[in-house]
Amino acid sequence: MxxxxxxxxxxxxxxxxxxxxxxxxxxxxxxxxxxxxxxxQVQPGYLHKLIPDSAPNHPESLQNVLDDVKAKILPGxxxxxxxxxxxxxxxxSSVAGFLGEMLSAGLNIVGFSWITSPAATELEMIVLDWLGQGGGVIQGTASEAVLVVLLAARDKALRKVGKNALEKLVVYASDQTHASLQKACQIGGIHPENCRVLKTDSSTNYSISPDLVTEAISHDVGIGLIPFFLCASVGTTSSTAVDPLLELGMIAKSNEMWFHVDAAYAGSACICPEYRQYLNGVEEADSFNMNAHKWFLTNFDCSALWVKDRNALIQSLSTNPEYLKNKASQANLVMDYKDWQIPLGRRFRSLKLWMVLRLYxxxxxxxxxxxxxxxxxxxxxxxxxxxxxxxxxxxxxxxxxxxxxxxxxxxxxxxxxxxxxxxxxxxxxxxxxxxxxxxxxxxxxxxxxxxxxxxxxxxxxxxxxxxxxxxxxxxxxx
Amino acid sequence: MxxxxxxxxxxxxxxxxxxxxxxxxxxxxxxxxxxxxxxxQVQPGYLHKLIPDSAPNHPESLQNVLDDVKAKILPGxxxxxxxxxxxxxxxxSSVAGFLGEMLSAGLNIVGFSWITSPAATELEMIVLDWLGQGGGVIQGTASEAVLVVLLAARDKALRKVGKNALEKLVVYASDQTHASLQKACQIGGIHPENCRVLKTDSSTNYSISPDLVTEAISHDVGIGLIPFFLCASVGTTSSTAVDPLLELGMIAKSNEMWFHVDAAYAGSACICPEYRQYLNGVEEADSFNMNAHKWFLTNFDCSALWVKDRNALIQSLSTNPEYLKNKASQANLVMDYKDWQIPLGRRFRSLKLWMVLRLYxxxxxxxxxxxxxxxxxxxxxxxxxxxxxxxxxxxxxxxxxxxxxxxxxxxxxxxxxxxxxxxxxxxxxxxxxxxxxxxxxxxxxxxxxxxxxxxxxxxxxxxxxxxxxxxxxxxxxx
Known part of the structure; x- marks a missing residue:
């Protein structure tokens, strides 16, 4: 240069x-x-000894940088x-997933609203419809997926019982549920003492017992608390335990709670008919999540989330500043995924999932x-x-x-x-x-x-x- | 295949x-x-007519897919x-940024903890030190940056005044502040009526008036509310207004509030000495954010955030499940960026910022x-x-x-x-x-x-x- x-x-x-x-x-x-x-096998702080303390003033060659990647980065x-x-x-990682990520980085669009690249919004809807049945959105991670649905559920509940009732809202899950639920509760302001972490053991192969859930809900309702969110897992992180979706879904329904199913890892297996049984009851779920970036050959990040009541999500996460207004959005002709997620900006991630499905x-x-x-x-x-x-x-x-x-x-x-x-x-x-x-x-x-x-x-x-x-x-x- | x-x-x-x-x-x-x-120039729904309703059972050729990108995706x-x-x-997008994104997608590591790729954590610290002065972390977007610091500030305030005081917490910003602050407040459970949106006009070139801030704070304190967060902008979205950081910082300090500076767009200009003046007073900030993916040649997404009190961030965002425990983390020898952000997983984004700085x-x-x-x-x-x-x-x-x-x-x-x-x-x-x-x-x-x-x-x-x-x-x- x-x-x-x-x-x-x-x-x-x-x-x-x-x-x-x-x-x-x-x-x-x-x-x-x-x-x-x-x-x-490096020791903490190894890289500080290998990299200068300040950015270069003048350009360096690609060969220099690649040599450094080999000598300094790869060991770490x-x-x-x-x-x-x-x-x-x-x-x-896969060839198809990698190509999709390359193309996304090459086009480098920021698809927050339909108008900022209609193909980004529409391809995402179509490809998620291929795998699910409407209401799909790609999140970065399962953590973000459970956060956005927890917020939607929280605000839906608060609209019903009054916005000052936050401290009465109760979440239910098992001690095998991924820590991202705990984090979502912290972020959403759910009181830690209102997060019911129900004990599991080997008698149920570490899946949650519906009786325990029912019991906990009854107790909480009895003391004036408000159950609003139940999280089940299909394939827990520790041991791939599968919670009984059908029974849990019915409990959630009869208590007017949001029912979320986290199948971050095992969801991919359910594309095989012989594993589809583990999703029995998922029809009862308000939201369902699986990470295509785990075991579905789609380079990180690509977490697919399906939500039944998209309006609940949008009510919690939408903003409508003047500088983003545009004809298509104002006329309600299109969906703007910015209102389905935490960030405003978003990459063209559906490209890689589409390429994985087509090339394989x-x-x-x-x-x-x-x-x-x-x-x-x-x-x-x-x-x-x-x-x-x-x-x-x-x-x-x-x-x-x-x-x-x-x-x-x-x-x-x-x-x-x-x-x-x-x-x-x-x-x-x-x-x-x-x-x-x-x-x-x-x-x-x-x-x-x-x-x-x-x-x-x-x-x-x-x-x-x-x-x-x-x-x-x-x-x-x- | x-x-x-x-x-x-x-x-x-x-x-x-x-x-x-x-x-x-x-x-x-x-x-x-x-x-x-x-x-x-496509119309809403254009892609549904061009793409099949279901995923293919058998592999297709790369040429087919690239032809479809040309014929069906690029028009959208x-x-x-x-x-x-x-x-x-x-x-x-730049050649360097694109190469960094390629390499990150090629290695496809998930750097949530130091141990999951020490180079990812350490290169991020070093490269952000090149641009700032410690306490740096790459977020996906400015929305996530303002959210995580708002949560840190919220929880810091609640630890002081009691966790049931959420409804008393008040946020201050101008009517020119990016909508991501409003969204962060929605997510964090800050009551909408406690978000002070201070009016600006052409007399200050749409920058916030410190007198209005002082006035609003006095009034709120008078009625028993708790001011806890002040957000200034360097280069607003509508018109690149620059708020007076020095005065706002002093107001925040004397009221024990968190002071965040959003320089998502204009922060990049401040690498030129002649624009550095717009950051005068940034030393008073508790957190500062600029988007390298906007105007700094680093492909989307790469939003750099610096935080003074990293412990506040970590206290709000950390989880420590058994399945992620490891020797280095348990011995407190390393930093795990998972505790500085909303998601658990994270890409190796520092590679692209490093490549931009080195190749240019x-x-x-x-x-x-x-x-x-x-x-x-x-x-x-x-x-x-x-x-x-x-x-x-x-x-x-x-x-x-x-x-x-x-x-x-x-x-x-x-x-x-x-x-x-x-x-x-x-x-x-x-x-x-x-x-x-x-x-x-x-x-x-x-x-x-x-x-x-x-x-x-x-x-x-x-x-x-x-x-x-x-x-x-x-x-x-x-």
């Missing part, structure tokens, strides 16, 4: 040249992804796309899901063959919850043992898994779902776990 | 092949961008990157800003030479607020005349401008800031405005 002629920041031929280089850089990254430790990356990534839940097709996507579930079953079988380990909860989808049994049934050391095993396997850099706690027990989570994972990776991961377990148990014996 | 061998959704060589095709598609788009009507795109785009505020350098970025301001000055001069028009507010940055004067000073028709002029020029497809209302008058906004805009585009835009004005005024005479 020549300083004298002024900056040309969007020269089509420079974009072509540089972006081709970036494509090769990223393709090469995927070719070599197994060479990196999957969990970054935890490789979510590695086939050896089994932590949390997956965050799928539903049948391939079903195979993709089934393959991961098959691999998880395979892992479960491997565990069952080693008496030192146990599978803790029945596997429903592609997550296996297991642990190393403490020697001599010494449960006092079981948690530390598994904590140490987690630390040991993750420190190898060969695999990355995460954990949870169920009924006081520290549990290891093995979530299959990275697009590159094959049976050989699952087998190798199991070997790492066995080897590290042997070392740990050996040192206990010594 | 062969159905028989199963889906390989992340094959490095397919990514290379397809992504190179997409690069050429996007580079060609930029080469031909001036051929499109800048404001999409409003081309924010067109050099003839002068509406709202710009949303800059600060001097080039300053030239870039100055060039747009120069073009706006030029447009202002053109208007001044045509007695049929007037410049309505003094131009401070790259936005010009102007209008067509109603013939015979007939103000009754002035608003309709300018509304019709806006509609007429936007319908040509040659330029896209937007509007606002100031002191009851309908005003046209001409915002220079698209990366491809050159003097010839400004001249051509002015010609379109003159021609359409002549037609309109001619039809009035008839």
């Amino acid at each position: 020549d300083n004298n002629v002024g900056l040309k920041p969007m020269d089509a031929e420079q974009l072509r040249d540089y972006a081709h280089q970036m494509v090769d850089f990223i393709a090469d990254y995927y070719k070599s992804i197994e060479n990196f430790p999957v969990l970054s 990356v935890t490789h979510w796309q590695s086939p050896n990534y089994f932590a949390y839940y997956p965050s799928n 097709g539903l049948e391939n996507l079903q195979c993709y899901i089934r393959n991961h579930i098959q691999l998880a079953k395979h892992f479960e079988a491997l565990i069952s063959q080693d008496p030192r380990f146990e599978v803790v909860t029945p596997r429903l989808f592609s997550l296996v919850c297991f642990r190393l049994l403490p020697p001599h049934n010494d449960e006092d050391h079981g948690n530390k043992l598994n904590h140490d095993l987690l630390d040991a396997v993750n420190t190898t850099g060969k695999i990355f898994i995460s954990h949870t706690v169920l009924s006081g027990k520290y549990i290891l989570r093995f979530a299959v779902g990275a697009p590159l994972t094959e049976e050989r990776h699952v087998n190798a991961a199991w070997k790492v776990l066995q080897d590290e377990a042997s070392t740990l148990l050996g040192s206990l014996v010594e | 062969d159905n028989n061998v199963g889906l390989k959704p992340m094959d490095a060589e397919q990514l290379r092949d397809y992504a190179h095709q997409m690069v050429d598609f996007i580079a060609d788009y930029y080469k031909s961008i001036e051929n499109f009507p800048v404001l999409s 795109v409003t081309h924010w990157q067109s050099p003839n785009y002068f509406a709202y505020y710009p949303s800059n 350098g600060l001097e080039n970025l300053q030239c870039y800003i100055r060039n747009h301001i120069q073009l706006a000055k030029h447009f202002e001069a053109l208007i001044s030479q045509d007695p049929r028009f007037e410049v309505v507010t003094p131009r401070l940055f790259s936005l010009v607020c102007f209008r067509l004067l109603p013939p015979h000073n007939d103000e009754d028709h002035g608003n309709k005349l300018n509304h019709d002029l806006l509609d007429a020029v936007n319908t040509t497809g040659k330029i896209f401008i937007s509007h606002t209302v100031l002191s009851g008058k309908y005003i046209l906004r001409f915002a220079v800031g698209a990366p491809l805009t050159e003097e010839r585009h400004v001249n051509a835009a002015w010609k379109v405005l003159q021609d359409e004005a002549s037609t309109l005024l001619g039809s009035l005479v008839e």
